[in-house]
Amino acid sequence: MPPLLDVRELSVVFQRKGTRPVTAVDGVSFTVEPGQTVGLVGESGCGKSVTSLAIMGLLPRRGNKVTGEVRFEDTDLLQLRPRDLRDWRGRDIGMIFQDPLSSLNPVIPLGVQVAEVLERHQGRTRQAALKQARELLDAVGIPDPARRLKEFPHQLSGGMRQRALIAIALACKPRLLIADEPTTALDVTIQAQILTLLKELVDDSGTALVMITHDLGVVAGLCDTVNVLYAGKVVERAYRHDLFAEPRHPYTHGLLQSVPRLDVDRGERLHQIRGSVSDNIPWPEGCAFAPRCDRVVDDCIGETVPLEPTFRAGALRCANPVPKEVAV
Amino acid sequence: MTEALVEIDDLKVHFPIKSGLLFDRTVGYVYAVDGVSLTIKRGETYGLVGESGCGKSTLGRGLLRLVEPTSGGITFDGTDVRALKGEQMRQFRRRMQMVFQDPMSSLDPRQSVESLLVEGLKAHGLGASAGERLRSTLDSVGLPASALTKYPHEFSGGQRQRIGIARALVLGPDLIVADEPVSALDVSIQAQVVNLLGDLQDQLGLTYLVIAHDLAVIRHISDTIGVMYLGALVEEAEAGQLYERPLHPYTRALLSAVPIPDPQVEDRRERMLLAGDLPSPANPPSGCRFRTRCPWSQPRCAEERPALRVFDDSGQRVACHFAEEILSGSLLPHEVRPELVRPDADTAAGVEAELIPTRNDIPTP
Numbered sequence: 001m002p003p004l005l006d007v008r009e010l011s012v013v014f015q016r017k018g019t020r021p022v023t024a025v026d027g028v029s030f031t032v033e034p035g036q037t038v039g040l041v042g043e044s045g046c047g048k049s050v051t052s053l054a055i056m057g058l059l060p061r062r063g064n065k066v067t068g069e070v071r072f073e074d075t076d077l078l079q080l081r082p083r084d085l086r087d088w089r090g091r092d093i094g095m096i097f098q099d100p101l102s103s104l105n106p107v108i109p110l111g112v113q114v115a116e117v118l119e120r121h122q123g124r125t126r127q128a129a130l131k132q133a134r135e136l137l138d139a140v141g142i143p144d145p146a147r148r149l150k151e152f153p154h155q156l157s158g159g160m161r162q163r164a165l166i167a168i169a170l171a172c173k174p175r176l177l178i179a180d181e182p183t184t185a186l187d188v189t190i191q192a193q194i195l196t197l198l199k200e201l202v203d204d205s206g207t208a209l210v211m212i213t214h215d216l217g218v219v220a221g222l223c224d225t226v227n228v229l230y231a232g233k234v235v236e237r238a239y240r241h242d243l244f245a246e247p248r249h250p251y252t253h254g255l256l257q258s259v260p261r262l263d264v265d266r267g268e269r270l271h272q273i274r275g276s277v278s279d280n281i282p283w284p285e286g287c288a289f290a291p292r293c294d295r296v297v298d299d300c301i302g303e304t305v306p307l308e309p310t311f312r313a314g315a316l317r318c319a320n321p322v323p324k325e326v327a328v
Numbered sequence: 329m330t331e332a333l334v335e336i337d338d339l340k341v342h343f344p345i346k347s348g349l350l351f352d353r354t355v356g357y358v359y360a361v362d363g364v365s366l367t368i369k370r371g372e373t374y375g376l377v378g379e380s381g382c383g384k385s386t387l388g389r390g391l392l393r394l395v396e397p398t399s400g401g402i403t404f405d406g407t408d409v410r411a412l413k414g415e416q417m418r419q420f421r422r423r424m425q426m427v428f429q430d431p432m433s434s435l436d437p438r439q440s441v442e443s444l445l446v447e448g449l450k451a452h453g454l455g456a457s458a459g460e461r462l463r464s465t466l467d468s469v470g471l472p473a474s475a476l477t478k479y480p481h482e483f484s485g486g487q488r489q490r491i492g493i494a495r496a497l498v499l500g501p502d503l504i505v506a507d508e509p510v511s512a513l514d515v516s517i518q519a520q521v522v523n524l525l526g527d528l529q530d531q532l533g534l535t536y537l538v539i540a541h542d543l544a545v546i547r548h549i550s551d552t553i554g555v556m557y558l559g560a561l562v563e564e565a566e567a568g569q570l571y572e573r574p575l576h577p578y579t580r581a582l583l584s585a586v587p588i589p590d591p592q593v594e595d596r597r598e599r600m601l602l603a604g605d606l607p608s609p610a611n612p613p614s615g616c617r618f619r620t621r622c623p624w625s626q627p628r629c630a631e632e633r634p635a636l637r638v639f640d641d642s643g644q645r646v647a648c649h650f651a652e653e654i655l656s657g658s659l660l661p662h663e664v665r666p667e668l669v670r671p672d673a674d675t676a677a678g679v680e681a682e683l684i685p686t687r688n689d690i691p692t693p
């Protein structure tokens with residue numbers, strides 16, 4: 001059975017006249033099976049959001065070059081004309097954005113915003129769509145949905161706005177849902193509510209989920225497989241249990257050790273990764289993480305380190321990985 | 329037992345809600361901080377946690393009198409801070425400095441690092457000996473002396489936060505109030521700044537009030553932790569103790585909501601999901617502030633506001649009528665009744681302008 005989503009060698013280069021081109025996403029490949037939850041993890045600037053925008057065809061038309069393939073079942077989404085892609089967006093692929101306030105239209109009542117997805121894709125009348133919108137709001141746990149339909153986004157709290165956004169994304173029962181940092185703008189107690197809701201909806205409807213986040217804790221509880229991105233490339237991929245039990249890439253390993261955890265004793269010092277995200281070398285000249293890496297060897301510099309498959313569908317891009325017994 | 333450096337006694341910061349075309353009439357108050365008492369010991373780190381809107385930043389600012397408290401007392405090293413006037417207060421600020429959350433917006437982009445750091449020294453008449461002092465301060469936060477001539481945009485996020493810390497340090501303060509010092513930074517950079525704060529404390533004997541929403545970070549750096557909810561402290565304990573034995577239902581919920589980067593733990597862990605959102609601080613619930621979301625709430629909670637009381641010999645303080653019963657398990661959680669707090673007739677009477685809408689979810693089924 002072919003995967004639901006197959007991203008192959010996706011690259012996004014931003015270039016404006018007179019500036020140096022910036023490669024935001026550099027040959028990212030991953031697959032999503034039906035019903036699976038896949039995580040894309042990385043820090044700011046690693047290309048995780050640009051990846052999701054490229055998949056959805058939401059990048060600005062000018063100033064960038066997208067190459068590679070994004071196969072959704074048998075269709076290459078990158079080859080579709082914008083007007084054809086519009087049929088897919090919202091119907092087959094739903095998306096949840098990070099900031100629910102700026103993703104909702106402030107001057108249109110919530111009900112209309114949910115209903116318009118149904119009108120566009122399922123040819124419902126406004127009346128029928130609004131009725132269904134009420135059921136959708138109810139399903140995502142918004143209290144008193146009949147009243148909320150007439151309210152505007154500013155009248156809702158952050159958590160409820162994010163619920164409304166989830167309702168919009170799931171309105172047409174898409175087979176794939178892309179969530180770009182859906183809980184980053186929320187408080188922890190609200191984050192727990194939203195994550196639980198997402199998990200339930202995904203389990204019930206069999207929707208596949210691509211979860212983009214910087215929070216390793218969120219990934220640990222939600223994703224089946226995890227892709228760790230650094231400077232536009234996947235550096236490590238593994239099933240979540242494998243990844244957290246035995247991170248092999250020094251970056252993943254360092255990240256996991258640098259986060260203070262609630263469930264272990266308070267150590268004296270945190271492990272720190274030196275330098276910052278901007279201290280990297282371009283991929284063609286070696287491993288981008290090499291300048292910050294504690295395990296750097298000669299092989300790291302010179303040419304791109306390939307992404308080698310490891311066991312159980314995992315993959316690793318490292319010349320000198322963390323040995324298994326040292327891993328946390 | 330070390331002596332107390334800061335004592336805050338029943339501090340209140342209320343912001344008036346003004347309305348009216350010609351004359352500003354006060355139509356209500358936002359009870360940002362509503363009666364907080366706490367003690368920060370010399371050389372320790374006091375961590376304040378809470379969700380956004382709980383008043384933790386306002387408390388920090390109120391302590392430095394960056395916002396004027398409505399009432400209550402602040403004693404800093406034996407001095408009554410609230411009695412200080414104008415010039416005296418300005419001079420006194422040398423001893424308490426602040427580190428802000430967003431290092432980009434708290435550093436003037438048109439000032440070089442040198443002028444950013446010298447500004448404070450000049451204001452306190454220490455400009456003459458600046459050179460040496462600047463270099464040693466930069467050195468202690470891990471920046472090279474060449475940074476002096478650069479501008480904030482030339483630095484990465486983590487380095488900017490180091491400049492922010494250097495600006496606070498250069499005056500040699502006793503207390504540093506750090507408001508969300510790491511939340512704007514990437515995960516791999518957070519550890520650097522957390523370690524730096526720890527090192528500086530060891531070297532210089534600083535006292536910190538660290539304000540953050542990240543419980544894991546707070547637990548790591550704090551000696552004592554206070555948990556705030558809707559303008560009041562609901563629990564206070566030594567860091568290990570708080571995580572070992574959270575007494576207040578809100579603390580329990582907060583702790584159970586934090587994702588842990590370990591699938592083994594995540595799969596097995598029991599979660600306590602809170603219903604709904606934080607009520608509006610302009611119209612807080614009667615009695616216990618947390619009762620609208622509390623799975624253990626009782627009729628008494630609506631009538632009487634629980635005071636922060638010492639729970640047992642460990643010094644743990646909790647503001648809950650039923651902490652003992654919840655801990656022993658004799659009081660069982662129930663489904664939280666949905667409750668919408670709407671402006672009463674008496675507060676809403678004669679008010680033309682809109683009231684701050686109270687946001688209160690009904691729990692998910």
